[in-house]
Amino acid sequence: MEHLTVDVAIIGGGTAACAAAVALREAGLTVALLEKRLCGAGASGVNFGGVRQQGRDVAELPLSRRSRALWDGLNAKLGEDVGFEATGHIKLARSESDMAVLEAYARDAAEHGLDLQLLGANALRAEMPWLGPAVVGASLSPTDGQANPRVVGPAFARLARRLGAELREHSPVRHAAHDGAGFTVEAEGVTVKSRSLVNAAGAYGGAVAGWFGEAAPVAPLSPNMVVTEPLAPLVTRSIGVVGGDVYLRQTRRGNVVLGGGRGTADVADGLARPVSATSLAAGAKTLALVPDLAHAQVIRSWSGLDGEMPDHIPVIGPSSTRPGLVHAFGFSGHGFQLGPAVGEILAELVTQGRSTSPLHPFRIERFAGWRGGPYRSEGEIEH
Amino acid sequence: MAEATVAIVGAGPAGLRAAQVLAEAGLRPLLIDEGHRAGGQIYRRPPPGAERPAADLYGFEAGRARALHDLAEALAPRIDYRPGTMVWGIAPREPAGFDLDCLGPAGHGRIAADRLVLATGAMDRTLPFPGWTLPGVFTLGAAQIALKAQGMAIGRRVALVGAGPLLPLVAHQYAKAGATVVAVLDVTPLGAKVRAAPRLAAVPATLAKGVWYTLACALRGMPVRSGVRALAVEGDHQVEALTFEDASGRRHRVACDAVGASFGLRSEAQAADLAGCRFVFEPLTRQWQPVRSGQGHSSHPQVYLAGDGSGIGGADVAELQGERAALALLADLGRPRDTSREARLDRRLARQAGFRAALEAAYPYPHHLVDRIGDDEIVCRCEGITAGALRRAATEREAREMNRLKALTRAGMGRCQGRVCGHAAAEILARRLGVPVEAVGRLRGQAPIKPIPLREPA
Amino acid sequence: MTGLFQRLATRPGAAIPFTIDGAPAEAKAGDLLIGAILLYRRSLRRFEFGPGERAGFCLMGACQDCWVGLADGRRVRACTTLVEPGMAVITGGAGG
Numbered sequence: 001m002e003h004l005t006v007d008v009a010i011i012g013g014g015t016a017a018c019a020a021a022v023a024l025r026e027a028g029l030t031v032a033l034l035e036k037r038l039c040g041a042g043a044s045g046v047n048f049g050g051v052r053q054q055g056r057d058v059a060e061l062p063l064s065r066r067s068r069a070l071w072d073g074l075n076a077k078l079g080e081d082v083g084f085e086a087t088g089h090i091k092l093a094r095s096e097s098d099m100a101v102l103e104a105y106a107r108d109a110a111e112h113g114l115d116l117q118l119l120g121a122n123a124l125r126a127e128m129p130w131l132g133p134a135v136v137g138a139s140l141s142p143t144d145g146q147a148n149p150r151v152v153g154p155a156f157a158r159l160a161r162r163l164g165a166e167l168r169e170h171s172p173v174r175h176a177a178h179d180g181a182g183f184t185v186e187a188e189g190v191t192v193k194s195r196s197l198v199n200a201a202g203a204y205g206g207a208v209a210g211w212f213g214e215a216a217p218v219a220p221l222s223p224n225m226v227v228t229e230p231l232a233p234l235v236t237r238s239i240g241v242v243g244g245d246v247y248l249r250q251t252r253r254g255n256v257v258l259g260g261g262r263g264t265a266d267v268a269d270g271l272a273r274p275v276s277a278t279s280l281a282a283g284a285k286t287l288a289l290v291p292d293l294a295h296a297q298v299i300r301s302w303s304g305l306d307g308e309m310p311d312h313i314p315v316i317g318p319s320s321t322r323p324g325l326v327h328a329f330g331f332s333g334h335g336f337q338l339g340p341a342v343g344e345i346l347a348e349l350v351t352q353g354r355s356t357s358p359l360h361p362f363r364i365e366r367f368a369g370w371r372g373g374p375y376r377s378e379g380e381i382e383h
Numbered sequence: 384m385a386e387a388t389v390a391i392v393g394a395g396p397a398g399l400r401a402a403q404v405l406a407e408a409g410l411r412p413l414l415i416d417e418g419h420r421a422g423g424q425i426y427r428r429p430p431p432g433a434e435r436p437a438a439d440l441y442g443f444e445a446g447r448a449r450a451l452h453d454l455a456e457a458l459a460p461r462i463d464y465r466p467g468t469m470v471w472g473i474a475p476r477e478p479a480g481f482d483l484d485c486l487g488p489a490g491h492g493r494i495a496a497d498r499l500v501l502a503t504g505a506m507d508r509t510l511p512f513p514g515w516t517l518p519g520v521f522t523l524g525a526a527q528i529a530l531k532a533q534g535m536a537i538g539r540r541v542a543l544v545g546a547g548p549l550l551p552l553v554a555h556q557y558a559k560a561g562a563t564v565v566a567v568l569d570v571t572p573l574g575a576k577v578r579a580a581p582r583l584a585a586v587p588a589t590l591a592k593g594v595w596y597t598l599a600c601a602l603r604g605m606p607v608r609s610g611v612r613a614l615a616v617e618g619d620h621q622v623e624a625l626t627f628e629d630a631s632g633r634r635h636r637v638a639c640d641a642v643g644a645s646f647g648l649r650s651e652a653q654a655a656d657l658a659g660c661r662f663v664f665e666p667l668t669r670q671w672q673p674v675r676s677g678q679g680h681s682s683h684p685q686v687y688l689a690g691d692g693s694g695i696g697g698a699d700v701a702e703l704q705g706e707r708a709a710l711a712l713l714a715d716l717g718r719p720r721d722t723s724r725e726a727r728l729d730r731r732l733a734r735q736a737g738f739r740a741a742l743e744a745a746y747p748y749p750h751h752l753v754d755r756i757g758d759d760e761i762v763c764r765c766e767g768i769t770a771g772a773l774r775r776a777a778t779e780r781e782a783r784e785m786n787r788l789k790a791l792t793r794a795g796m797g798r799c800q801g802r803v804c805g806h807a808a809a810e811i812l813a814r815r816l817g818v819p820v821e822a823v824g825r826l827r828g829q830a831p832i833k834p835i836p837l838r839e840p841a
Numbered sequence: 842m843t844g845l846f847q848r849l850a851t852r853p854g855a856a857i858p859f860t861i862d863g864a865p866a867e868a869k870a871g872d873l874l875i876g877a878i879l880l881y882r883r884s885l886r887r888f889e890f891g892p893g894e895r896a897g898f899c900l901m902g903a904c905q906d907c908w909v910g911l912a913d914g915r916r917v918r919a920c921t922t923l924v925e926p927g928m929a930v931i932t933g934g935a936g937g
Contacts, residue, residue, distance in 0.1 A: 158780065158781055253890070276482075280839065284838075295914045295916050297798075297837065297916055298834060298836070432869065433869070434871075435850055435852075439850075516893065528901060533848075535847060538847065560850065620894065621845075799906075803904050834905060834918075
C-alpha cells in the first residue's frame with residue numbers, strides 16, 4: 001500500500017479534475033489525483049465533442065464564456081492538437097414555436113455577452129443548402145465548435161504529470177473522511193492524506209458528498225453516440241436542435257458523429273453501452289435534418305457514464321459541511337466544454353476559498369432539503 | 384411451457400452441426416447466416432450461376448463439404464434459416480435472454496432468443512510489411528475465396544506467403560486451377576516445424592495432407608521456401624514484385640502482380656463480446672478468446688461457443704464443437720442426455736486439442752517480426768495509422784493498453800474495428816512498452832459489429 | 842490496361858452488363874462485385890487518408906476495405922455484393 005501526503009487530493013480523473021491538477025500545480029501546491037480507470041476515459045472522453053456555449057442554462061454562460069477563451073489556447077498549453085475547431089454551433093428550429101424559443105434564448109444570451117445570429121429559412125438555406133425541409137430556422141453561435149474528446153482529458157493528465165502531480169489510475173476510491181486535522185482518502189493500492197479535497201467524481205460525486213453528510217442526488221446518465229464512416233465534407237457546423245433529441249457534427253477526417261437519446265449504464269461496474277433502437281432512431285432524426293447522409297454507413301456506437309442533477313446543472317463550489325472540500329460533479333451531459341474553466345475554478349476555490357466566476361447557482365446547498373432520494377434521469381439531453 | 388428459442392449465429396461447420404443436433408431434438412433453432420448459402424468460409428459455395436464441381440472447389444475436403452451442404456438442405460424444413468443476415472448488435476433482454484439486431488434482406492430486424500450458440504468463425508491474421516496496403520495484396524483466405532467462390536485468381540503472377548497449413552493448400556489449388564504461382568514463402572522457421580513434427584504425426588491424415596500439398600507444389604515447379612524473412616512488396620501504385628530474405632540471409636526479388644499473405648487465423652469474437660462473454664488470453668496463439676469449456680459453455684450461462692470464433696481449431700474440430708455445444712445446451716434445458724455420445728465427442732475433441740497445440744507450435748504467429756515494421760508503415764489500414772504513431776503514443780502519450788491506444792491514435796477505430804490491425808498493434812505496443820502482449824489487453828467489440836446503413840434499408 | 846483478377850474457370854451463362862465509372866463492362870451471373878470490377882481494373886477505390894488506392898483485402902466481409910459507391914448513391918461492400926445488371930460503379934477514379 002502506497003501512502004502519499006499532499007496539499008490537495010482529487011477524486012476523479014476527468015477533464016475538469018485533470019485541469020484542476022494542472023492549475024493547482026501551477027499554483028505551487030502538491031497534488032494527488034485518484035482515478036477509477038483511466039484519466040479522461042469516462043464521460044469527458046466519450047462524449048459528443050461539442051464545444052458549445054449556445055443553449056446552456058444561462059447560469060452556466062459565465063463559466064462557458066470563460067472556458068471558451070481557454071479553448072483557443074489549449075493546443076499550445078497541452079502541447080498537443082486536441083482537434084478544436086470553431087466551426088460554429090447551429091441550433092435548428094423545426095417549428096415556429098421552436099423559433100420562438102431560439103429568439104428568447106438569444107435575448108438572454110446577449111445579456112451574458114454571447115452573440116447569437118438568428119437565421120430565417122431563406123438565410124439558413126443559403127448558407128447550408130444541405131439542410132432538409134424539416135428545418136424552418138436556426139440560431140447560429142459562430143464562436144462555438146467542436147473538439148476530439150478522446151484526447152483532451154488524457155492530454156491534461158499528461159500535463160499534470162509533467163508538472164509534478166501524482167496521478168494514480170486504476171485506483172478506485174473506497175472512502176474519504178476528515179479526522180479534524182486533514183483528509184484521508186483510501187483508494188485501491190494507495191492512501192492519500194491532504195489538507196484539501198476535490199470531489200470531481202462524476203456520476204459518483206453524490207456518493208462522495210454523502211461521506212461528508214451532504215445530499216446531492218446524482219442520477220446516471222449515458223448519452224447514446226453513433227459515428228459514420230469518413231465522408232466527403234458536408235456538415236460544416238456542429239448541429240443541435242430545440243428539444244435536444246438529436247445532434248451531429250462532422251469531424252475533420254470526415255466522420256459524422258451523431259447522438260440523441262440514451263444508452264444504458266451500470267453504475268456498479270461503471271460501464272455504459274449504447275442501445276441499438278436509440279442509435280437507429282438518432283439516424284432517422286439525423287436524416288430528417290441532413291438528407292444527403294442517406295447512404296452513409298454507421299461504423300460504431302458507444303455510450304459513457306455521466307452524472308445528472310435534477311435541475312440539469314452541475315454542483316460546483318465549496319462543501320457546506322466540511323471546510324477544505326470542494327465539489328465539481330453532475331455536469332448532466334454537457335461538461336466537456338466547461339472542463340478547462342472548471343479546472344481553474346477548482347484551483348481558485350482551493351487556494352483562495354472563492355472564485356472569480358459566479359457559482360451561486362451551482363452550490364450544493366440547493367439540495368440540502370432533498371428528500372427524494374435517488375431519482376431517475378429522464379428526457380432529452382442537451383449535449 | 385413454450386420451448387426455448389435458440390439462435391445460432393454462423394452457418395459454417397460448427398453452426399450447421401449445432402443446428403442439426405437441436406433440430407433432431409425437436410427444437411426449431413434460428414440459424415443466422417451472413418452468407419447467402421450455408422457452409423461458412425471453409426466450405427463456401429459459389430453464388431448461383433457460379434457453381435463448379437465439389438472436387439474442384441474443396442479437394443480432399445470435397446466429401447465433408449458435400450456432407451455439410453447436404454445437411455443444410457436437409458435441415459431447411461426443420462430450422463428457421465436466415466441467409467444474408469448479419470447480426471450487428473447483441474444486448475441482454477429483460478428478464479433473460481438476448482435481443483439480436485439483424486440486418487437482412489428485408490432491412491433491420493430484431494430477433495429475441497433465450498439462448499445463443501455463437502459459431503462466428505475466423506479470418507486471416509495479418510502482420511504489416513512494407514507495401515502491404517498496395518492494391519493487389521490480399522490475405523491467403525482471400526486468394527482462396529476468389530478461386531472457390533468466383534473461379535478467379537487474384538492476379539496473373541501470384542506470390543503466396545504464410546505461416547500455417549493454408550499456404551501449401553492455396554498454392555496447390557491455384558496451380559491446379561491453372562494460375563501462375565511464382566513463389567510460395569513460409570515465414571515459419573524450419574526448426575519450429577521440426578520440433579512439432581512428432582506431435583503432428585499423431586494425426587497422420589492431416590500431416591499427410593500437409594506433406595502432400597507441399598510436395599505437389601514442389602513437383603509443379605513452384606519455388607517453395609521456408610524460414611523466409613524481411614518481406615516487402617515493391618510497387619508505386621500496384622504490386623510489382625515481392626522481395627524477401629531466405630533462411631540463409633540471401634535477398635531475393637520475384638516479379639508478381641498479386642500477393643496472398645496471412646499468418647494464421649484469428650477468431651471473429653465480436654458477437655461473444657457484445658453478448659457479455661468473458662475473454663481470456665490464449666498464450667499459444669497469442670490472442671484473446673472468449674472463455675469456452677470443453678463442452679462449449681461460455682462464461683455466460685445462456686451463451687454457447689463452437690468453432691473457430693472462440694479458438695482456432697479448424698473445420699473438423701468446429702463440427703465436433705458445434706455438435707457438443709448443442710448437446711450441452713439440450714442438457715441445460717433438461718432434455719434427456721446421451722452420455723455415451725457426449726463422452727465420445729469429448730474424447731475426439733481431446734485428441735484434436737493435442738494436435739492443434741502441436742500445429743500452433745509448428746506455425747506460431749511470427750510476432751517477432753513486428754520489430755521489422757518500420758515507423759512509416761501503415762498498421763491500421765482503415766485509418767492509415769503508422770507503426771511510428773503507435774510507438775510514439777506508447778512513449779510520449781502514455782498509452783499503456785489497447786483501448787487507450789485506440790483513443791489516442793485512432794488505430795482500430797475505422798470500418799473494421801481493429802479486426803485487421805488489432806493483433807499487430809497490440810504486439811507493437813507491448814514490444815515498445817517491454818511488457819507481455821496480454822498486458823496491453825484487447826480492443827472491445829462495439830455495435831454495429833460491421834457497418835450498417837444510417838438509413839433503414841427500404 | 843488489364844485488370845488485376847484473372848478468370849480461370851470459364852462458365853456458360855448470360856453476360857451481365859454493368860458500368861465502371863461510366864465505361865461499359867460485363868460480368869457473369871454469380872460474380873461478386875469485387876471480382877467483376879477487378880477483372881477490368883487494378884483497384885476499387887481511393888484511400889481516404891493518404892495517397893494510394895485499395896482493392897479489397899479479405900474477400901470475406903471482415904476487413905471492410907472494399908466499400909465502393911454506386912451512381913445511385915448507395916455504398917456497397919464489393920466482396921459480399923453480387924453484381925446486378927445495370928449497376929453503375931463509381932471508383933472515384935481509382936486504378937485504371
